[in-house]
Amino acid sequence: MTDYSTDVVVVGGGPAGCILSYLLARSGVKTTLVERQQTLNREFRGYGFRPPIPSLLAEMDLRDDIESLPHETIARGTLVAYGRSYPLFEFDNEQVILMKQPPLLRCVVSRAQKYDTFSFLNSTTVDGFLRDDGTISGVTATTRPSGERLTIRSRLVVGADGRYSTTRDAAKIDLQTKETGSEVVWFRLPRAAxxxxxxxxxxxxxxxxxxxxSDHESQYGLLIQEGTYPELRNRGIESFRSQVTGIEPRLADSVDQHLTSFDQCALLSVQSALAKRWVVDGLLLIGDAAHVASPIGAQGNNLAIQDAVIAHRILTPVLKQETASVSTGVLQRVERIRRPVIEEVIESQQLMGEGLARLLTIHDYLPQSFHAPVLRSGAALVSLATRFSRRTETGPEPPSVDRDLFVE
Ligand SMILES: Cc1cc2nc3c(=O)[nH]c(=O)nc-3n(C[C@H](O)[C@H](O)[C@H](O)COP(=O)(O)OP(=O)(O)OC[C@H]3O[C@@H](n4cnc5c(N)ncnc54)[C@H](O)[C@@H]3O)c2cc1C
Incomplete structure (x- = not known):
């Protein structure tokens, strides 16, 4: 058994955990980031970083480093229904950065490693809490492959361990989940036409x-009715491939050459979820551990990084001044600022998800001649809902990084 001691343990090296750890460490707060994977590689996560994230990365002095890695930028996105385009988002002066999460996360962690206040424990899975008089005062974990047990004492635990959060479960915090009735089958192809x-x-x-x-790869997701994936698999890969190319004929060559097995696919339910509370004594949940936005709405990264920026602003002054644990009242300030924003985003995405799920069953209740006009009207509504949710996603006051807290 090895014992560590730190000010803050951040559980989970996704966008929320890596950014918060970097900001805290740079502000002179002793921070330990614990990630169960050996590398920061991950399959099938979000690769869109929409405004205000590019500006926030600039405020953190990370943008130049990140833009030196393979990435794309776009200023607008569209939804195409029966050949007609509808805007999903359009930015005048800003851009969306499209890039894989692993290089971005590696870049953030390597910048954090410049500070003595930062340590990174990879291949280490958190499995429980330490408690003092009922207040969470650290975590227990196991390191692979040695199987060594660790305890990490801390003044605060931040659960940034994603949608299937161990910290949320260990704290017995309920998750309210809303299904949309659909799932997405994700797969990757070399970037085609x-x-x-x-x-x-x-x-x-x-x-x-x-x-x-990246300039050579894209991720695609076929929306299906919930529970129908086994049927889809039974029909065989050939039928799946023709469904995909029926929707996007320009993918035909790429699909022919590269999509050969369902082993290349991952199934993800299109659901949103919100933890009943994000705080118990000594623990704060952020990112997907606290709230899951539908992957179709493509805002999970945004929400996770904004949580980290707000948490840094509120927690750092307390962590720098006192030695005791951080009071529940201070932690709840983070939740009070972020929860209303997230609730609005989730609500509008839920509407969009349910709308899309209904479109999937259109063949069951409408004759063929109605499909195009109905789907186009549906697309116009989805377009409106998405643009509305973009207006709400930062809340009334877009967050900014508190650079005055940095020690250098
Ligand atoms: C297919 C797909 C497409 C998406 N598309 C988009 C998009 O285009 N744009 C967008 O903004 N969002 C998108 N999202 C959502 C986005 O990926 C997530 O919202 C975002 O990654 C959440 O960040 P996070 O840091 O909260 O959690 P995660 O990225 O899930 O990171 C959590 C980390 O915690 C680690 N962990 C878990 N349990 C433990 C433990 N017990 N001990 C130690 N470590 C642990 C995990 O290994 C993981 O690295 C998409 C999601 C999916 C699945």
């Missing part, structure tokens, strides 16, 4: 989501 600005395409054969990852 499909253009960068299309994010969603609705055609007679179904609904396809697009996410360019």
């Amino acid at each position: 499909a253009d960068l600005t299309t994010h969603l395409r609705i055609e007679r054969d179904g609904v396809l989501a697009y996410s360019p990852l």
Whole structure:
């Protein structure tokens, strides 16, 4: 058993955990980031970093480093329904950065490693809490491959361990989940002829989501009715491939050559979720551990990074001044600022998810001749809902990084 001691343990090296750890460490707060994976590689996560994230990265002095890595930038995104385009988002002076999460996270962690106040424990899985008089005062964990047990004492634990959060479960915090009735089958292909600005395409054969990852690779997601994946698999990969190319014929060559097995696919339910509370004594949840926005709405990264920026602003002054644990009241200030914003985003995404799920069953209740006009009206509504949710996603006051807290 090895014992560590730190000010803050951040559990989970996703966008929320890496950014918060970097900001805290740079502000002179002793921070330990614990990640169960050996590397920061991850499959099938979000690769879109929409405004205000590029500006926030600039305020953190990370933007130049991140832009030196393979990435794309776009200023607008569209939804195409039966060949007609509808705007999903459009930025005048800002851009969306499209890039894979692993290089971005590696870059943030390596910048954090410049500070003596930062330590990173990878291949280490948190499995429980230490408690003093009922207040959480650290975590217990196991390191692979040695199986060594660790205890990490801290003044605060931040649970940034994603949608299946161990810290949330260990704190017995309920998650309120809303299903939309649909799931997404994700897969990757070398970047084909499909253009960068299309994010969603609705055609007679179904609904396809697009996410360019780099100049040579894209991620695609076929929307299906919940519970129908086994049926889809039974019909065979050939039928899946023709459904995809029926929606986007420009993918035909790429699909023929590269999509050969369902082993290349990952199934994800299109659901949103909100933890009943984000705080118990000694623990704060942020990012997907606290709230899951539908992947179709593509805002999870934004919300997670904004949580980190707000948490840094509120927690750092307390962590720098006192030696005791951080009071529940201070932690609740983070939740009070972020929860209303997240609730609005989740609500509008839920509407969009349910709308899309209904489109999937259109063949069951409408004759063929109605499909195009109905789907186009649906697309116009989804377009409106998404643009509305963009207006709400930062809340009334867009967050900014408190650079005065940095020690250098
Ligand atoms: C297919 C897909 C597409 C998406 N598309 C977009 C998009 O285009 N734009 C967008 O903004 N968002 C998108 N999202 C959502 C986005 O990826 C997430 O919202 C975002 O990654 C959440 O960040 P996070 O840091 O909160 O959690 P995560 O990224 O999930 O990171 C959590 C980390 O915690 C680690 N962990 C878990 N348990 C433990 C433990 N017990 N001990 C130690 N470590 C642990 C995990 O290994 C992981 O590294 C998408 C999601 C998916 C799945």
